Amino acid sequence: MYAIMWVLSSFCFVVEGGHGLNSSLGILWQACPGGARILRVFGDSPCPALPVQIEGFPVVEIGPYCFAQNQRSQPADARFWSVDGRGPAAYPHPIAGDFVQGVTLPAGVRALHNAAFYNCRKLEWLCAGSALESVGSDLFTNCRALDRFILDAAPDAPTGLKKLVAAVSADIGAVFSPGGAVQAKVFYPEYFEFLDENTPAHIFNHSIEGEGYRYRQCFDGSVLRFAEYDAAFPQACVGESEKKLCRIALDRLCTPFALLPEAQGIYSAYLAAHAASAAAPLIARHDTESLQLVLKLADEESRRQIALACSQSGWSEGAALTLGGQRPRRQKTYDFDDL
Template sequence: MWKKECGQFCREIHYKRKEEGIEITGCFGEDGQIVLPDEIEGLPVISIAPYAFAEAKTDQDDLIWRNKEVPDIKVDRHAQEKAERICAEQVESVWLPKGVTEIGRYAFYRCRNLKTLILSDSLLEIGGGAFTGCRLEAVEIHFFQGEKSCLRSIVDEIRFAVRARLFYEGEEARVLFPEHYEEAVENTPARLLVTHHHGAGGYYRQCFYDRELDYKKYDELLYRTRAEEELETAVELVMNRLCYPYRLEPAAKDRYKTFLQECLKEAAGILAEQENQDGLMFLEREGLWTLEALEAAMERAAQSKKTEVLSLLMDMRYRCFPKKQKTFEL
């Protein structure tokens, strides 16, 4: 799962040597898809410097690693730094080195277009404001040493919906942290400000203990999702847990399935619209389909021109609800 090719790396990486390894201070490349090597000059990359991707400044004391597999662009050195340093709004995705244990403060400050972050469980410390001004949507964490990670620190900084893919030894979990926000409302007679919480995301962000995600506590919050989130969000969250049931207890699975059965027609249409083939196949595998729900999903797929999903649903209809052959009596 964790395999990088040299051709993926940035064309030029600026760094400093520390006692334990390498600290990245900046990158140059052709686009905002940043893939950083696990080692530079035979030393492990262990940290990302403060403000590394937040601004275009370059320290004259930085060392430089150049990717020999990426053609160099012959331009004036000063102009090259000014035009091609990947920072701020240019950053779109980041694949961190496997051995990174620390991200400095404000490392990705105002990287507004940063949507995807890939990292390992070596990273447990994140500097203050590291993702301030970001709208991170997807986090992928690979676990090699247990189940501790910096996931809580990340989702605490992002109030928008965050989708996490967590890779353990031979297993994958997918969890959704819904959007949430807080609103200060004045209670004029009492001269107090009362904080109102909106969305279930704040509760899901509390499902951690000692830097480990508490799946049992996460699964107990379905009632919050049902009460405070749109059906599309609830369906996505539920299908993530059912299709990737890491540490999913039988009682929680039953609650999730009951929820689906109660809104099966609407949920099936949402899955078709989202092209969630894993979810649609789960409904067949668990024997949850009704003819009405299946036909509703087919109609939604046809309206949305999701031809691949429509073909899948037509095959399911044939298997789940075959037409009875007519018989004739002589």
Template sequence: MRIQYRIRDGYAEIVRCFGTGETVVVPEKIGEITVRAVAAYTFSDKKSSEDQDVLEYRTEDGFLEEDREQLLAGEKIAEVVFPETVQEIGNYIFYGCRKLKKLTFSDRLYRIGSGAFTGCGKLRELNVFLMDGEKSCVKEILGELWQRIDVTFYRKYVKIVDQQDVNLQSTDPQTVNQRSADRETEVVKLVFPEHYEEAVENTPARILFTQHHGTGNNYRQCFYSRELDYRKYDELFVLAEAQEPRDVLEDLVFWRMEYPHGLSKRARKNYETYLSGQLGQIVEHLIKTDRIDRLGQISVYGLWKEDVLEAAAVSAADLGKAEAAGFLMNERQRLFPKKTGAKKRKFEL
């Protein structure tokens, strides 16, 4: 990859990237210079003119791409990865990137230029590495986007190990220096549903009022001082259950239970109640979409009902889903072994 950059206050600022493929991995350093900023319009093809006062750097694999390289901007990029050294990105950096789907960055990115995500209607995934705490710029990014966004937090913490307490955890530097420490990562996956606004006219009164659709705006308000409030996030489920489609609810519930950071007992019970109440329909969808992992989660959570499990095994076999059918039949035998001479019953999902 060929990179255009400039030196600013002793650090490198990326201006343009050239290469092949749809994924751009911004380097941490250019030579010995740390990359701390990415300039305005870097990944946009709407830039009015190209910068002249730039330096160039080519990565080691760039020489192999030289005859095929192109400006990595606009619809030519689908994913961008920022290193943890990047602290700011400029105005309209992704303006017109209509095929951008995934963005990776850390909590050390604290400044986002205005209009950064204008036209990024297909952006669906944010991968966020929390290196220094719980605060990040996720709220600012979500505020510019109306569509559903799936956010994965990678929470870094230090696990302290000594002879007295192998389970002790701490982020205090002094404590870390006193004991042997290993860096650990905890994953948290969250759904932020879509939302949109509609101007509705009250003709007799000659006034316009704004009508909100979807719970996405509510979920985007679950941040306090750039830190996500998990309690508030979970409390919104009663609203989401009434408004969001099943696929959104399914992801939201399974992810919160699989990655339960900040999940209270009450919130977990609410999610379990939803799964139990919709178990037949959910299982049918999981079979059709080959989500064996989530069928396994239902077993882990102890939510199977005998009639649903038996009907699911039959349905999976009828659909030719051999792996799902095998798993479900094994669970049926394990959880509800048939008694000798028991009368057969027919169930439907």
């Protein structure tokens, strides 16, 4: 059940010409260079899929504070449009603030302006296409529930992922899911930046703590370099937590896009040595597929620990899977000389 809910909440789709899952959306918008800029969204869905075009204008920008709770004054040229043709009175409820859980952007969106998701504390995911080129400041300020970016693009295609993960210093995942088919998953751990003042000289030293910053640099322009990303893992093992390292390794092994044999061996060895820890979040969300991968690497003692954790959580299917997949014990043999 959990897996089904995750897929539904993560599925990236596009609403073409006003048709799709969000059949009741009101949009405040204005014309901008190259198309339309969405200023405010109204409706009853916490997971809106924004339209590809409005009145013939392709949607290319999301305006400042678009989904923020506190509405800013709107420009004089702002216009209202709705999927079903009704007027503003039919859409009194803004999709904003803590009401927002996920947003699917049109594939053609090129810019996210300042604070577009400011104080959206329950925002869990954002789905974008490959056209994203520019993001503003304070884009995800106080978006504490934000867990993943979903890219409707191939893993080796240019995307706006580098700019998106640069806007979030907290833990964040990324899923490449063109057409809804997951092809690759990566995880970016948290990092911190500090400014230390040398008081006598009034010189500020910029320091960075956490391997998440290094991972966020693994791009060639706007294309993710998987080999460079994988090469950062040994250094991450020095300072990152076991939980985060397990997630990095598991995401890459479960979706091994452009995964070289050497990196595959390093990830597999780490999960084999930390199988019980790697299994903990999988048990919590009843992720059978990922658990099977961990079990293939786990030794007998780790399997016992995982089976016990499954039983304690009440997940009988996981416990049965763990015990049923145990390696057969070597049978003892006897001959008449032993009797």
